[in-house]
Amino acid sequence: MGTPLGNFIRAKRDSIEPESLGLQTPGRRRSPGLRRLDLATRAGISVEYLARIEQGRDRNPSPTVINSIADALCLNPSERNHLRYLAKIAGDACSVQIRPVPPPRRVRxxxxxxxxxxxxxxxxxxxxxxxxxxxxxxxxxxxxxxxxxxxxxxxxxxxxxxxxxxxxxxxxxxxxxxxxxxxxxxxxxxxxxxxxxxxxxxxxxxxxxxxxxxxxxxxxxxxxxxxxxxxxxxxxxxxxxxxxxxxxxxxxxxxxxxxxxxxxxxxxxxxxxxxxxx
The missing domain is CATH 3.30.450.180 (Beta-Lactamase)
Structure with missing residues (x-):
């Protein structure tokens, strides 16, 4: 089961044309967008580690890894902030048990x-x-x-x-x-x-x-x-x-x-x- 962090990374990866990053795409591609291998190489991490993040099996990537992924995906400032936020809540979800409660409605x-x-x-x-x-x-x-x-x-x-x-x-x-x-x-x-x-x-x-x-x-x-x-x-x-x-x-x-x-x-x-x- 994925996480919001993994879903976002996959969505951005799928939306990028490899040619826009100067990458060659020989032959027919089975799926659109940037391959996991291409992103991992650009971010300086292993394909296996990127797969764990995207699939929700690793929910605590370091800030360095998150910044490297942001650079590799060429995220704009708003997207970078969102990526960091998703990384934070992914880590929080590991340490707390979510108990749904209605939000407060009082206005000061x-x-x-x-x-x-x-x-x-x-x-x-x-x-x-x-x-x-x-x-x-x-x-x-x-x-x-x-x-x-x-x-x-x-x-x-x-x-x-x-x-x-x-x-x-x-x-x-x-x-x-x-x-x-x-x-x-x-x-x-x-x-x-x-x-x-x-x-x-x-x-x-x-x-x-x-x-x-x-x-x-x-x-x-x-x-x-x-x-x-x-x-x-x-x-x-x-x-x-x-x-x-x-x-x-x-x-x-x-x-x-x-x-x-x-x-x-x-x-x-x-x-x-x-x-x-x-």
């Missing part, structure tokens, strides 16, 4: 006060598992009629992968799905990640599990939304980390005048006051 009063100052705008407090913990009326206005906030404890990942309306609401659903699956690997603890995946995997199916295993490092661009009332919104996202709480305050800014006017129209409709979900 000072964070809620900050959100109140932003109530005329579009902002939300979430954790890395996708739980929507508190939001402004502006956020409620741009998601009204989509079903995202219908649950008593709304979760963006659950909505994204199980509610058919999400594929219409998010104009670039595939990109957002990749983003959310990737962010789950940055969950505050192994226990919390296991809690969500044990709940979500049975109902989300392969659309979720395949993305979770591919480890696609996202290129976060403009967020495009199709509001049920016909508005097409283009939003920029600014994320403020709340490390004390393992939460995030995300502020959505209109990317164009048309979006700003649409948000203004939506906010004039009654949606209630700032809501804290906890």
């Amino acid at each position: 009063p000072s964070v809620l006060q900050t959100l109140c100052l932003l109530d005329s705008g579009v902002a939300v407090v979430t954790n890395r598992l996708g739980d929507i913990l508190a939001h402004t009326t502006g956020y409620q206005s741009i998601t009204s009629g989509t079903g995202l906030l219908d649950d008593a404890e709304p979760n963006l990942n659950r909505y994204l992968f199980t509610d058919p309306r999400a594929r219409t609401f998010f104009a670039d659903w595939d990109d957002i799905a990749d983003e959310q699956a990737f962010d789950l690997w940055q969950a505050p603890s192994l226990e919390n990640l296991e809690w969500l995946t044990s709940e979500l995997i049975p109902i989300a199916g392969p659309e979720f599990t395949n993305r979770l295993r591919r480890h696609v490092v996202p290129h976060r661009g403009v967020l495009r939304l199709n509001h049920p009332e016909g508005h097409q919104l283009r939003l920029l996202r600014e994320t403020l980390e709340l490390p004390m709480d393992a939460q995030q305050l995300i502020i959505f800014l209109p990317e164009c005048d048309q979006t700003a006017q649409a948000i203004d129209q939506l906010q004039r409709q009654p949606h209630g006051r700032l809501r804290s979900i906890s």
Whole structure:
């Protein structure tokens, strides 16, 4: 059985054209991408050792080995950070027994006060598992009629992968799905990640599990939304980390005048006051 670390290395290896690294590929190849032998040679490790890492039989490669693999795969900075993170949690999984527990949902009063100052705008407090913990009326206005906030404890990942309306609401659903699956690997603890995946995997199916295993490092661009009332919104996202709480305050800014006017129209409709979900 593999590990997230091994899955990521294999996925990157399979995605590389040998010719791009100046390697010769004589004859027909049985599988695409970089051979295990080629990667091991470039990283300066044995093929057997690389196989153990990819197959999850060695979960504690040294930082030197991880950096050598990153160099051999020509990873960019974001991919390198992700590789190091996966190596860390692979080692943690060996030393602790994971006991799934639900993540905390409380938002500190000072964070809620900050959100109140932003109530005329579009902002939300979430954790890395996708739980929507508190939001402004502006956020409620741009998601009204989509079903995202219908649950008593709304979760963006659950909505994204199980509610058919999400594929219409998010104009670039595939990109957002990749983003959310990737962010789950940055969950505050192994226990919390296991809690969500044990709940979500049975109902989300392969659309979720395949993305979770591919480890696609996202290129976060403009967020495009199709509001049920016909508005097409283009939003920029600014994320403020709340490390004390393992939460995030995300502020959505209109990317164009048309979006700003649409948000203004939506906010004039009654949606209630700032809501804290906890």
